[in-house]
Amino acid sequence: MPKAAAIYARISSDPEGDRLGVTRQVEDCRTMAERRGWPVADTYVDDDVSAYSGKHRPEYQRLLADMRAGTVDAVVVWHLDRLHRHPRELEEFFEVCDGAGVRSMASVTGDTDLATHDGRFLARILGAVARKESDDKSRRITRKHEEMARSGRLVRNSTRPFGYRDDFRTIEPAEAAAIREAVARLRAGDSLRGIATDWNERGIRTVRGGPWKVQVLRRMLASARISGQREYKGEIVATGHWEPIITPEDTARVRAVLAGATRTTTRTVRRYLLSGGLLRCGVCESVLVARPRQDGTRRYLCAKGPGLPGCGRVAIVAEPLERFIEAAVLYRLDTPELAAALDGATPPDDDGERANLAADRAQLEELASAYGEKLVTFPEYLAARKPIEARIEAAKRRLARLTRTEAITPYVGKAGALREAWADLPLTRQRAIVASILDRVVVAPAARGRNRFDPDRLEPVWRV
Ligand SMILES: [Zn+2]
Helix, strand or coil, X not given: CCCCXXXXXXXXXXXXXXXXXXXXXXXXXXXXHXXXXXXXXXXXXXXXXXCCCCCCCHHHHHHXXXXXXXXXXXXXXXXXXXHCCCHHHHHHHHHHHHHHCCCEEEECCCXXXXXXXXXXXXXXXXXXXXXXXXXHHHHHHHHHHHHHHHHCHHHHCCCCCCCECCCCCCECHHXXXXXXXXXXXXXXXXXXXXXXXXXXXXXXXCCCCCCCCHHHHHHHHHCCHHHCEEEECCEEEEECCCCCCCCHHHHHHHHHHHHHHCCCCCCCCCCCXXXXXXXXXXXXXXXXXXXXXXXCCCEEECCEECCEECCCCCEEEHHHHHHHHHHHHHHHHXXXXXXXXXXXXXXXXXXXXXXXXXXXXXXXXXXXHXXXXXXXXHHHHHHHHHHHHHHHHHHHXXXXXXXXXXXXXXXXXXXXXXXXXXXXXXXXXXHHHHHHHEEEEEECCCCCCCCCCCHHHEEEEECC
C-alpha cells in the first residue's frame, strides 16, 4: 500500500470549454485516492495555458524529482493525457517509475498498472490518441483565429457566406430556404447540375451576384458551416456559434450523397431513364447499355465487341420500354405490398448507423496514429485495419440504401400526385425513384417477326 500519493493536475488551454476545470480534476483524484486508501502527500498543478508546445511544466518536474527522491510512491491523475503529451515524456516517466520503484498509478478515467507490459502499452496508445486530440485542438485554435479574423476587421473585405447576413451568423431567410430546398432535392435524387440550373433560372444568385456553378454549389451544400459546425480541411472539428440552417445530420447525408455521386456525375446528364444497370440481358445477364440506332432512335442493347462482355443478342427500343416501366413503378407505389415493405424500412433510423460509422472512422485514425508512433508494426496495422474498413464499407452501403428509400417515401400511396408531376421531374430524380423500387428488369430477346413493343419480354425484379 502506498504511503504518499501525489495528485497531478493540469490546467488545459481549451477554447471549447469542454474539459473539466482543474478544481474538479483535483477533487476527483482526491476521491479516487481516498477510495483506495492512499494518503495524499502533495498536489501538483501545472498551468498549461500556453498549449501543448512542449513547454516545461515546473510542477511535473517537481513531481518527477519527488518520485526520484522517494517522497512520493503513488500517482493519481484525472486522465493519462494530463500527465504527458509526448511519447518522450511518457518514456521518461516510466524510467523514473522504474528507478524509484513507483508501481501505483491511478487515473480517474481508467486504471492503468504501469508496472505491467500491458499497462504501459495501453498508456502508450492513450498517449498517441491524446496527441491526436491535441493536434485537433491546435487545428481548432487556428480555425478560431481565422473565424475571429473573418468576423472582425476583415469582414468588409471578404464575402459573407451564402445563407447568412454580413455578420456571418444571422440567417438570411430567403437564401436559407433555398439551401433547405436544395438539400431536400439532393437527398431525393436530384443532381447538383439540375439544382444549379433551376436556381439560375429562378434568379437565385451567389453572394457575389453571379450564377451558380456546380462546383460552387457542391462546396456550399457540403460545407459544415450551414449546419452550424466548424470544419478544417473537410473534417468537422467543432460546433460553431452561429445559427444552423440545416442539421448536422443533414450535412452528413449531403456528404454521403455527394460522395456517392462523384462516381457518376462526371458523365453528362442521363438521357436514358434505365441506364446504369437496371436492364439485364435475358441471354447472358450482361447490363444493357444505351446505344441509339443510326437514325437516332433511342435504344438499349447487350453490347458485343472487343472488351465488351455482352452477347449482342438483345436490343430494345427505349421509348415504349421506359413508358411501361414508369407506369409499373407508379402503379406499384400504390400497392399494399409496397406500403408493407416500406413499413419495416421507414422511417430510416440511420442515426445509430452513422454513430457506428463515426466510431469506426475514429478507431481507424487512432490505429493510424498508433502506427505513426511505432506502437504497432506495419503488418499489425494492416491486419487491424482490415475488419474496420470492411465495417465502414458495409455501413456506407447500408446508408446509401436508406438514402435510396428516402426517394420514394414521400410518394407511397400518392402515385396520383407523382404521376402528374412525373414529366416535369429531372431525369436524375425520376431515375432515383425508379431505382428505389426496381432492382432490375431482365429483357428477353425479341420474338422473331414481332417488331412492336412486347411486355412479355420483360421480367421485372422489384426491390420493394
Ligand atoms: Zn446478352
